[in-house]
Each structure stands twice: as structure tokens, then as C-alpha cells.
Amino acid sequence: MRVAVVSLETVDHRDTETNRRLRTILELVRDAGHEVHVFCAQFWDGEHRTFDRDDVTYHGLAPDTEAWHSFVARLPIAIASLGPDIVHASERPPSQLLAASWGATLARVPFLLEWYGDDVPESDGWTDWTTRRADRLVVPSELVATWARERGVDGDGIEVVPNPIDIDRIRSTEPDEEVDVIYARRLDDGANLESLLLGLAELRDRDWSATVIGDGPRREEYERLASDLRIDDRITFAGECSLEERIAAYRGAHVFAQTAEHCVFPTEMLRALAAGCVGIIEYHVDSSAHELVEGWDRGFRTTSEEELADAILEAGDLERLTFDDRFADYDRDDVRDQYLTTYRALQESSGLL
Structure with missing residues (x-):
């Protein structure tokens, strides 16, 4: 053809x-x-x-x-x-x-x-x-x-x-160190990382760790916000990472948080879900991320920082996985x-x- x-x-x-x-x-x-x-x-x-x-x-x-x-x-x-x-x-x-x-x-x-x-x-x-x-x-x-x-x-x-996504590549990548919550996106005006940071701040009296993958014009602003919220000692801002590094990080993480305001298709989130992460979505009218977790027992849809924090706690009761074949059809x-x-x-x- x-x-x-x-x-x-x-x-x-x-x-x-x-x-x-x-x-x-x-x-x-x-x-x-x-x-x-x-x-x-x-x-x-x-x-x-x-x-x-x-x-x-x-x-x-x-x-x-x-x-x-x-x-x-x-x-x-x-x-x-x-x-x-x-x-x-x-x-x-x-x-x-x-x-x-x-x-x-x-x-x-x-x-x-x-x-x-x-x-x-x-x-x-x-x-x-x-x-x-x-x-x-x-x-x-x-x-x-x-x-x-x-x-x-x-x-x-x-x-x-x-x-x-490349299912075989995800399955064969060695997991990175364990982390409770991970976020991955370019840190620009649409990132809305503040929702996750505010949600994590609600849990500052709990034991957790988080990683933020991605760089962009608002990175310093988000790092300052994490410091102001007194949670910067438990968050790693990893910057830009290769695809191999991102997949390894997802396989080591327990929860992937998606809070971006505009997203026509959440490719990084899909990789993370296939790598075993629990998915937590903050719903936005111009984001399709919720479509991946509808009707799924390892997915949460939230509309506020308080609901996001509650979802992170609830996700802690779910089994840690490094691969989920539910998403094999996206290969x-x-x-x-x-x-x-x-x-x-x-x-x-x-x-x-």
C-alpha cells in the first residue's frame, strides 16, 4: 500500500x-x-x-x-x-x-x-x-x-x-527505586502541579515520597511552592529524563498523579498505568485523562486537593505492581x-x- x-x-x-x-x-x-x-x-x-x-x-x-x-x-x-x-x-x-x-x-x-x-x-x-x-x-x-x-x-x-505504547519495552525495563507518588509532564502553564503539591501537603504528617519528572518555565516556582509547604525534603524534582528512565521510574512508583488542565491524550500516564501504577486523576473539562481510569478499580477521579489527598491514602491499600496487562491493547x-x-x-x- x-x-x-x-x-x-x-x-x-x-x-x-x-x-x-x-x-x-x-x-x-x-x-x-x-x-x-x-x-x-x-x-x-x-x-x-x-x-x-x-x-x-x-x-x-x-x-x-x-x-x-x-x-x-x-x-x-x-x-x-x-x-x-x-x-x-x-x-x-x-x-x-x-x-x-x-x-x-x-x-x-x-x-x-x-x-x-x-x-x-x-x-x-x-x-x-x-x-x-x-x-x-x-x-x-x-x-x-x-x-x-x-x-x-x-x-x-x-x-x-x-x-x-511499547508494552514489551515496559515489561522488560528494570524498575527504579520505590516511590509513593510520581508526576511527569513539562512544567509549563498547563501543568497544574500545584494541585498535587497542595494535596501532598495535606498529608505532611504521613510517611510518603514523591518524584516530579519534567522541566519547564515554572519549575523554580513549583520548587519554591514545595519549600513553602514544607514538603520539599520528600519531593525529588528529577528534571528531564529519557524514556528508559521514565519507564523505570514508573515501574518503581505506586501512584501516578495526573493533574494537568489540558491533555488530549495522557501518553505518559498510560505508560505509568501499564507499568503497574495506580492512577489518580484530577478532572478537568479539557483533559481526557479520566477516560483511562473509568470503571477501573485501580483508578481514582478527583476534583479537589482534598479528594486527591484522600485518593493517595486509599491507593496505599492497593497492591504494588510493576506491570498491568489491562493496557496491553494500547501496544x-x-x-x-x-x-x-x-x-x-x-x-x-x-x-x-
């Missing part, structure tokens, strides 16, 4: 959740033996328009991401000339959606739109029309599916596909098969199989 992936911007231009998600998808499809072509702005040196790397061919339709007019103008013919079996486009920027849709029409193949929701496009007539025109809309969570339905997308045309192979099944279903409905 030949797959045309459309994204003016890639992770080589800017490291965002949306771009990382798209890179993961194209790697999964490539590893399944399919031919992947990415239409994007050029990120490599030289004047050659195509660039092959790791068995993926990149087509530079513009010299940089600022030249989006050139990218959009060239895209439909470039797609048709490639002759793909399916067109798989990212939602950003909105200007590329109509061009990608036209390209799929010229090539007479299905058009699948990946709407991650990390950077939601402004609602406008063209964007909403193109979103509804896609043969299938793929989103990472029910939260983003709700946003799509609010744009007028038919619920039958929406498919929820989560971010994948990379399973997520890859979801995409390939969707591709084939769209081809079949278009009369191409």
Missing part, C-alpha cells in the same frame, strides 16, 4: 504532540511494510525536492513552513502524481486540508483526516466543511471526538485511536492494526479493493 501523508510541518520543524503523533503513525505504517510518502515543507539542506530517510520519502513542496501558499498550491497535483492508495492528512494548518482533499479526489482515493486536538484549528466555514468532507476522522480520545461532533462531524465518521502493534484496518475499510467502501 502506498500512503500519502500530508503535513506542512513535521517534528523536524517543531516538536509538538501533534507532530510526534504523526511521526509515530508513519513509522508504524512503514514498519508494516508499506510505502510512506510525506508531503511537507523542506527541512533538509540542499535544493533537491525529495529526501529519503529511514525508508520514508519526504517531498518538500515549499522551502519552509512560512511558504504555505506555495505548499497548498502544489499539493493537489503532487498527490495525484504520486498515485497513492490513501491520503492521510494532519489538521494543521487548516489551509492544507482543502488542498489535501482535492488531491485525494484527483487521485480517486479515500481521504483520512488526523485531528489530534493539541492545537485545535479555529472554527471557520472552510475548515469545518473540509473536516466534515473527510472519509474518516481519526482522533486520540472521546474528548476530541466531542469537539469534532460540535463542529458538525457525523459521529459515525469518527474513529478513536489512542497513542500507542504499538495493536494501534498499527487499527490504522491499517481503517485504511482497508475506506478502500473497500470506495471500490478500490
Whole structure:
């Protein structure tokens, strides 16, 4: 199968959740033996328009991401000339959606739109029309599916596909030292780490330890808050850690706390739950984290620092685990098969199989 992936911007231009998600998808499809072509702005040196790397061919339709007019103008013919079996486009920027849709029409193949929701496009007539025109809309969570339905997308045309994790890697990683509570996220304005710190402060007369993984502009502020709350001697601010280090830390931890205000899919939390952590979620209207723990006896949903503190105490009565096979369906192979099944279903409905 030949797959045309459309994204003016890639992770080589800017490291965002949306771009990382798209890179993961194209790697999964490539590893399944399919031919992947990415239409994007050029990120490599030289004047050659195509660039092959790791068995993926990149087509530079513009010299940089600022030249989006050139990218959009060239895209439909470039797609048709490639002759793909399916067109798989990212939602950003909105200007590329109509061009990608036209390209799929010229090539007479299905058009699948990946709407991650990390950077939601402004609602406008063209964007909403193109979103509804896609043969299938793929989103990472029910939260983003709700946003799509609010744009007028038919619920039958929406498919929820989560971010994948590497189950074998989690199972084979040696656990780090034991810790009671762990938190992992970039420490920026959306981190809301103060909720966890205030909850832990409610338990200062108890025996516990905590680790905060991640760095960012608010790290010093959070370290000062921990000091002001007189709990800094029991919290380790570990800073940035590699994936291997994070997984090892999760396997040694008992509770993973998720308090971020905005999260379209909690990938780090998912890794932690698969690594055996009890999940404690502070509910926020723009976060999908609660979706992972609904109906699960090792998951808690809270709405205040007091409830969070109570949940940490209650979680202490649950068995310590270093792996939980409940989350095996989120493995990379399973997520890859979801995409390939969707591709084939769209081809079949278009009369191409």
C-alpha cells in the first residue's frame, strides 16, 4: 500500500504532540511494510525536492513552513502524481486540508483526516466543511471526538485511536527505586502541579515520597511552592529524563498523579498505568485523562486537593505492581492494526479493493 501523508510541518520543524503523533503513525505504517510518502515543507539542506530517510520519502513542496501558499498550491497535483492508495492528512494548518482533499479526489482515493486536538484549528466555514468532507476522522480520545461532533462531524465518521505504547519495552525495563507518588509532564502553564503539591501537603504528617519528572518555565516556582509547604525534603524534582528512565521510574512508583488542565491524550500516564501504577486523576473539562481510569478499580477521579489527598491514602491499600496487562491493547502493534484496518475499510467502501 502506498500512503500519502500530508503535513506542512513535521517534528523536524517543531516538536509538538501533534507532530510526534504523526511521526509515530508513519513509522508504524512503514514498519508494516508499506510505502510512506510525506508531503511537507523542506527541512533538509540542499535544493533537491525529495529526501529519503529511514525508508520514508519526504517531498518538500515549499522551502519552509512560512511558504504555505506555495505548499497548498502544489499539493493537489503532487498527490495525484504520486498515485497513492490513501491520503492521510494532519489538521494543521487548516489551509492544507482543502488542498489535501482535492488531491485525494484527483487521485480517486479515500481521504483520512488526523485531528489530534493539541492545537485545535479555529472554527471557520472552510475548515469545518473540509473536516466534515473527510472519509474518516481519526482522533486520540472521546474528548476530541466531542469537539469534532460540535463542529458538525457525523459521529459515525469518527474513529478513536489512542497513542500507542511499547508494552514489551515496559515489561522488560528494570524498575527504579520505590516511590509513593510520581508526576511527569513539562512544567509549563498547563501543568497544574500545584494541585498535587497542595494535596501532598495535606498529608505532611504521613510517611510518603514523591518524584516530579519534567522541566519547564515554572519549575523554580513549583520548587519554591514545595519549600513553602514544607514538603520539599520528600519531593525529588528529577528534571528531564529519557524514556528508559521514565519507564523505570514508573515501574518503581505506586501512584501516578495526573493533574494537568489540558491533555488530549495522557501518553505518559498510560505508560505509568501499564507499568503497574495506580492512577489518580484530577478532572478537568479539557483533559481526557479520566477516560483511562473509568470503571477501573485501580483508578481514582478527583476534583479537589482534598479528594486527591484522600485518593493517595486509599491507593496505599492497593497492591504494588510493576506491570498491568489491562493496557496491553494500547501496544504499538495493536494501534498499527487499527490504522491499517481503517485504511482497508475506506478502500473497500470506495471500490478500490
